[in-house]
Amino acid sequence: LAKTTQPISMDSYEGQEVNITCSHNNIATNDYITWYQQFPSQGPRFIIQGYKTKVTNEVASLFIPADRKSSTLSLPRVSLSDTAVYYCLVGDMFSGGYNKLIFGAGTRLAVHP
Amino acid sequence: EAGVAQSPRYKIIEKRQSVAFWCNPISGHATLYWYQQILGQGPKLLIQFQNNGVVDDSQLPKDRFSAERLKGVDSTLKIQPAKLEDSAVYLCASSPLEGAQETQYFGPGTRLLVL
Numbered sequence: 001l002a003k004t005t006q007p008i009s010m011d012s013y014e015g016q017e018v019n020i021t022c023s024h025n026n027i028a029t030n031d032y033i034t035w036y037q038q039f040p041s042q043g044p045r046f047i048i049q050g051y052k053t054k055v056t057n058e059v060a061s062l063f064i065p066a067d068r069k070s071s072t073l074s075l076p077r078v079s080l081s082d083t084a085v086y087y088c089l090v091g092d093m094f095s096g097g098y099n100k101l102i103f104g105a106g107t108r109l110a111v112h113p
Numbered sequence: 114e115a116g117v118a119q120s121p122r123y124k125i126i127e128k129r130q131s132v133a134f135w136c137n138p139i140s141g142h143a144t145l146y147w148y149q150q151i152l153g154q155g156p157k158l159l160i161q162f163q164n165n166g167v168v169d170d171s172q173l174p175k176d177r178f179s180a181e182r183l184k185g186v187d188s189t190l191k192i193q194p195a196k197l198e199d200s201a202v203y204l205c206a207s208s209p210l211e212g213a214q215e216t217q218y219f220g221p222g223t224r225l226l227v228l
Binding site (some may be wrong): 049 | 117148153154155156157158204206216217218219220221222224
């Protein structure tokens, strides 16, 4: 299973765009890239998932370069409520129907007024 | 749509005691997961069920932890006897099917403190 590396923490201010980059040098052909968000005292929540190029939803955008060895989660115009831990994960879509997510320590994003 | 339900939300026990956690997944979800999250770390998968069968329990400390999924719906996770290092949040998650592209939906977790 591919290992991911992401910054331990980041700071931002309200209204700014935040980009969190995740490195996954050993990503396999069948791996998807998924990001989860976790607020204190809550379970993680799915944000976005992609395989290549760019994916956008109502919450975030995910940029994946052609070599797929890294990915960038982009949060537009963050607010105080975006303060959370963000996890980058890779998972094998064809692992015999086995969906195993391995969470790292994540990136602690602090948004300041 | 109701989310994943877990109970209790908090539990304090002394070491060597036993404890059980309960999870009710989202209706119709075939796959259920139990994770352990130690403070400051990401969740670690303990066991995964597909319906009522175990798919992966490679990281479950089987000498003290056990889990079952009743009739492929609710699940219980038990620790007996508990150790100090078991203090953590125990998260339950479910997904409709298997496959890495399937979103996992997490419950609020049970916070366990072992004294």
